[in-house]
């Protein structure tokens with residue numbers, strides 16, 4: 001069959017959903033094609049027995065409160081999607097074992113955050129003040145940049161917002177050092193590096209602080225109906241506004257005209273033509289589905305220079321005891337073997353660090369009464385981890401990894417869970433590869449390496465992937481991974497498409 | 507960089523000069539990269555494994571047919587290379603295969619447990635045992651039509667009825683009823699061959715002695731491996747050496763070792779599940795220690811306490827699929843999935859028991875009933891009106907939006 005639309009959105013992940021929702025809202029004839037039979041991509045959930053597990057979301061950044069909504073809540077409000085969520089009061093508990101180890105809990109809210117950091121790392125006061133100042137300056141600079149529509153006056157930037165430029169061009173660790181934080185305080189403050197997947201001595205400081213500020217301001221946002229509830233809500237808004245969604249529909253080819261313009265996509269023999277195509281699918285896969293003559297040398301080289309971000313092994317564990325009975329008090333616990341993200345990162349497949357969430361702490365009735373669920377996320381490098389894993393020993397491989405991390409958690413926290421496991425499911429890079437088709441099973445798109453960090457990407461964005469008729473959105477774009485930024489990137493893609501269509505007089 | 511070196515940089519003044527270097531560094535990095543084609547996604551290890559473990563559909567060929575009893579046949583299936591299936595997807599003992607076929611003008615799928623072992627699949631074959639169900643559409647079709655050389659289509663192995671050492675007790679008391687022996691035969695073989703390591707005490711019930719499947723094999727396994735034991739229970743016959751009647755909680759308690767935790771795995775007809783639900787209550791087992799295979803399609807809603815029989819015996823079901831609307835008839839006592847299949851609509855399905863979510867569809871209007879024990883929908887699905895048509899029954903005329911059945915991947 002041959003279909004014609006204003007816009008085709010390929011992939012119903014976070015970015016694709018928000019893009020399609022906004023485009024449908026704008027009254028365009030939109031269709032979204034998704035290879036899986038559910039919307040959301042990683043923003044999904046899985047049911048085992050009487051448990052429904054959150055599949056991927058730890059916490060939403062930058063949500064604000066119901067009364068004073070910030071970015072993420074505003075996105076849902078703007079798209080007319082009901083997205084009930086709670087604000088978790090603690091940022092995290094970080095347990096570092098071994099020499100110089102610590103067990104620190106940081107609280108959300110500016111004053112409480114400072115108080116808890118000072119309590120954990122006495123003498124940080126002065127540095128905290130400087131950090132606050134830096135965060136404020138960064139915010140001002142961004143506001144100025146927005147006012148100038150992304151074309152700021154260079155001199156103003158240099159003289160008025162030099163602090164921002166510094167944060168924008170140094171690593172987290174460099175900036176925290178320059179602010180005079182102690183080794184322990186730096187380590188504590190850098191705990192979130194995992195969410196961006198690059199160690200703190202390489203990770204762009206501006207990028208990281210943006211996220212940190214988002215969490216400090218309103219605490220982690222936890223959706224009441226799991227991230228799948230948000231996905232389904234967005235899908236509903238697409239349908240409500242007259243858009244179409246086709247599930248079980250895997251795009252296998254991007255269609256170009258002689259002018260190297262994307263004019264549509266093909267899926268299982270059907271062709272979908274459109275004035276504009278939005279791809280929530282990672283550029284690597286789009287290039288695999290495009291003929292070489294239609295792609296630019298520069299873009300191919302960029303993709304070949306890039307490395308993929310982290311993947312994860314996830315354990316979804318349903319326990320037949322409540323969180324209170326087990327003594328679980330924290331929503332988010334980071335466990336690390338050593339206190340430097342760099343040594344962890346260089347440690348190959350086993351990064352010696354993982355995050356454990358207990359959803360019931362934030363959303364008490366997330367599982368039936370008398371039970372609770374735990375979600376372990378273990379960041380991994382797919383290549384090294386999967387070395388030696390064969391189809392025949394895959395089941396055993398999953399059991400062994402689960403056993404190892406559960407035992408470690410028990411040992412580190414003193415909380416015993418292994419004898420109350422009622423359900424368990426294990427996801428690996430193979431799972432990511434299976435459901436999302438992401439190359440190497442990456443969960444985080446492209447690695448935010450020093451040379452390819454947020455600032456570098458933003459500054460170059462205008463010159464990259466200049467493919468007519470095609471706009472990318474999602475965690476693999478300039479803004480990097482993360483739920484909130486992916487939703488935002490979808491809206492940006494939609495805005496771009498709307499502007500382009502306007503130019504063309506549609 | 508070593509820690510020492512980095513310590514040496516403490517207090518280092520940061521400059522905005524770095525900002526100016528961002529673009530040149532990036533440019534250089536990209537210029538130095540090769541201009542080869544972007545590496546194929548399928549060539550990365552996780553993607554390659556995903557392709558082998560989850561091929562979607564598999565083209566198979568029947569290579570052996572054996573009569574096990576009067577109404578049960580054993581089928582051996584191998585990869586159909588001529589149709590592009592190079593190797594069989596691996597599976598854990600206890601998995602099932604869903605077969606897809608066209609019977610008359612209807613499109614059907616049915617799950618059958620794999621009764622061969624994981625290593626057999628490595629060697630190149632799966633086995634399933636199919637009982638001819640009186641009046642049954644697919645089982646009779648299979649019995650009549652599957653011969654050596656018949657080409658068939660199966661989905662990838664699926665299911666959650668697997669032994670999981672992190673969760674289950676090391677000692678598993680397996681309760682099998684009739685054809686429900688199939689996944690346990692796979693587990694017994696898996697233990698023998700070393701794919702799995704747990705203790706199996708199998709209590710196998712059938713109506714009559716001659717209906718017991720794999721009898722010699724099971725006795726042989728019990729004789730050679732001390733981790734395995736088998737006892738038989740006959741409901742319609744009294745014979746020396748066999749238990750009589752149904753499987754009781756006392757038989758289970760007897761198989762248990764003093765004080766040691768044990769898991770109970772159950773596979774059999776729906777009647778047996780319902781009966782054992784009550785029978786095992788007396789043992790006060792934690793839910794975590796009782797696992798049963800999928801319930802299967804519910805044919806008789808009168809057992810469901812909260813089911814309110816609607817006024818009419820038949821309804822109009824409007825199915826929209828990829829924008830095309832078709833109105834069909836749906837009987838009161840058949841699932842929406844069955845109605846679609848009878849009408850020749852290719853709707854996705856796998857477990858046919860409400861669990862896998864493969865048939866996930868949107869209820870556009872009208873109402874339907876989902877039995878509580880088959881309702882494994884996600885919370886948000888219920889909020890937004892999504893249903894699993896394999897276990898949804900009409901209460902009024904209704905319209906549903908159904909995704910196309912996935913295309914063959916290989």
Ligand SMILES: Cc1cc2nc3c(=O)[nH]c(=O)nc-3n(C[C@H](O)[C@H](O)[C@H](O)COP(=O)(O)OP(=O)(O)OC[C@H]3O[C@@H](n4cnc5c(N)ncnc54)[C@H](O)[C@@H]3O)c2cc1C
Nearest residue numbers: 616617618619635636637641642643644645688802805840
């Ligand atoms: C996980 C799993 C594993 C399984 N493994 C095996 C296995 O190893 N071996 C095996 O033999 N089977 C197995 N089954 C059962 C199998 O999938 C089929 O259900 C079985 O073969 C009957 O299918 P059928 O098409 O012949 O019967 P169906 O046509 O589905 O009919 C079954 C019965 O229902 C009656 N019926 C049909 N339609 C209606 C209706 N509308 N209203 C009322 N009654 C109706 C029929 O008369 C018949 O008595 C398994 C099922 C599951 C869920």
Ligand code: FES
Nearest residue numbers: 856858860863896
């Ligand atoms: S086919 Fe599995 S839930 Fe319907």
